[in-house]
Amino acid sequence: MTTALPRTTREVRLAAVPEGLPAPEHLTVVTTRLPEPGPGQLLVRNRHFLVFPGLRTLIGADAEDLPLPALHPGDPLFGPAVGEVLAAPADSALRPGDRVLHMLGWREYALVAAADCTALDGTLPDPVAHLSPGSAAYGALTRLAEVRAGDTVLVTGAAGAVGSLAGQIARLLGAGRVIGSTGSPEKAERLLSELGYDAVVLRGSGSFADELAHAAPEGIDVLVDTVAGEQLAAALGAARQGARFALVGALSGQMAPGRSGGSAPVTIDAFRLLLKGVSVRGYSGADHPDVAAEWTARFGDWLRAGQISYPHTRIAGLDHAPRALREMIEGRHFGAVVVEL
Structure with a gap:
C-alpha cells in the first residue's frame, strides 16, 4: 500500500x-x-x-x-x-x-x-x-590559525554556536590555555564548568582589554573571533609575536540594533600588526572544501569518545x-x- x-x-x-x-x-x-x-x-x-x-x-x-x-x-x-x-x-x-x-x-x-x-x-x-556549525571553528583552527601544542587561544562569543565548540576543538588540537568571552555570568560559569575553559572574560564588567590582560597575562597566540568590534581590537593588544587571528563571525555589527547586519566596523592598531607580525584572515568554508568531511569524521570520533559535547x-x-x-x-x-x- x-x-x-x-x-x-x-x-x-x-x-x-x-x-x-x-x-x-x-x-x-x-x-x-x-x-x-x-x-x-x-x-x-x-x-x-x-x-x-x-x-x-x-x-x-x-x-x-x-x-x-x-x-x-x-x-x-x-x-x-x-x-x-x-x-x-x-x-x-x-x-x-x-x-x-x-x-x-x-x-x-x-x-x-x-x-x-x-x-x-x-x-x-x-x-x-x-x-x-563546528566545521567553521575546526577549519579556522586547522587551516588558518593552525593551533600548536601549548598555544594560548582566545575564543570570542564563546557561548555561541561556533564558540561553544571552538574552545573544545582548540583543546583537543593541543592548546595549552583556552580563554573565552561572553556577556553572561551564567554562561561564563558553564564555559568553565562544562566546556573546560581556563578563564572567561565577561563583556561589560569593565574594560575588555584590561580584563583580557588579566586572563592572559602572557598574551595570546591564536584568536578565533566570532564577534569583531572592541574584542578584536583588544585581542590585537594582547597578541604575542606571530599570533594568528582567524575571523569566523562579526556579531558585534551583525546583531547591532542600529545597523542592518551587513557591516562591522572596527578600529585596530595597524602598527601593532606590523610590530608583532600578526596574521588576520577571514574563514570561508567555500575556500576549504575538504574541511567538512574531515570535521564530521573527527567530530563523530570525539563525540563517541566523550571528548567533546x-x-x-x-x-x-x-x-x-x-x-x-x-x-x-x-x-x-x-x-x-x-x-x-
Whole structure:
C-alpha cells in the first residue's frame, strides 16, 4: 500500500524587512500547497533545523555580495535542516526512510533537489549534530590559525554556536590555555564548568582589554573571533609575536540594533600588526572544501569518545521558530539553537 504524500506544508516566511533587529512580528507562519516532486527532486519531512545568525544579514538592507541569497518579503526562510525522505525518484540512490541534510529548513516538508541533499550515514551518533556549525571553528583552527601544542587561544562569543565548540576543538588540537568571552555570568560559569575553559572574560564588567590582560597575562597566540568590534581590537593588544587571528563571525555589527547586519566596523592598531607580525584572515568554508568531511569524521570520533559535547537548545514546534530567531539574536541560549518539528 502506497502512503499518500502530504498536499500542504507550513513554512516560515519573511513578512516585512525590519528597520532594526528582526522580531517575531516580522515573520509569519503560513500554510501553502506542496507540489508533486519533479524530476530529480526528493520530498523530505524536516525533523530539525538550525536557527543561524546569518539570517539577520540576509533579511537586512545590506544583504548584497553574500554567498547565500537575500530574503525579501514573502520569501520563505531557509537554513540547514535534517529530515527523512518520504519520496525519491526511481534512479536516486536515496530511498524513502533515509535521513538527509539539506538547506531548506524553516518548513515542515521540503522539495529538495537530490543533488542538494547529503545522506546521513551514521558518522555522527545523533543526526541533530549535523546541524552543528563546528566545521567553521575546526577549519579556522586547522587551516588558518593552525593551533600548536601549548598555544594560548582566545575564543570570542564563546557561548555561541561556533564558540561553544571552538574552545573544545582548540583543546583537543593541543592548546595549552583556552580563554573565552561572553556577556553572561551564567554562561561564563558553564564555559568553565562544562566546556573546560581556563578563564572567561565577561563583556561589560569593565574594560575588555584590561580584563583580557588579566586572563592572559602572557598574551595570546591564536584568536578565533566570532564577534569583531572592541574584542578584536583588544585581542590585537594582547597578541604575542606571530599570533594568528582567524575571523569566523562579526556579531558585534551583525546583531547591532542600529545597523542592518551587513557591516562591522572596527578600529585596530595597524602598527601593532606590523610590530608583532600578526596574521588576520577571514574563514570561508567555500575556500576549504575538504574541511567538512574531515570535521564530521573527527567530530563523530570525539563525540563517541566523550571528548567533546555539542551544546545546543531545542525549541519545539514551527510556531515557535520566529521567537527562536529573536532569542538567538538576543543571546538567550547557550550554544546553537535548533527548532524541533
